[in-house]
Amino acid sequence: MVARFLILFYAMVSYAVFLVSFLYAVGFVDNYLVPKSIDVGRRSNLSEAIVIDLLLLGIFAIQQTSRTPSSLLRHENAHYEAFGPFRHSRGVMSKCARNALLKYDRSLNPHQ
Numbered sequence: 001m002v003a004r005f006l007i008l009f010y011a012m013v014s015y016a017v018f019l020v021s022f023l024y025a026v027g028f029v030d031n032y033l034v035p036k037s038i039d040v041g042r043r044s045n046l047s048e049a050i051v052i053d054l055l056l057l058g059i060f061a062i063q064q065t066s067r068t069p070s071s072l073l074r075h076e077n078a079h080y081e082a083f084g085p086f087r088h089s090r091g092v093m094s095k096c097a098r099n100a101l102l103k104y105d106r107s108l109n110p111h112q
Contacts, residue, residue, distance in 0.1 A: 017095075056101070
């Protein structure tokens, strides 16, 4: 019973953090109610931008690949919910990807 409440609490906190992150991303793109937006910042050259984009895409690809059970990769029509150990790993992997992006953002803006 306690485990269910802990899972529920963890899920609620994860969704709340996602909501805040999503709203910040919307404000970042629209330049609305955030301290720094997409229009503010230093200019970088093309090669630096391409390397950063490839690193971020690589982090996303690793996160997506690691959260998919190998049996699902073999059987496309299998139901995701049938796999017990993987039920709660989705939130953990999403949290890891979000934290990686937040650390990257803080490395660009150390004074925030």
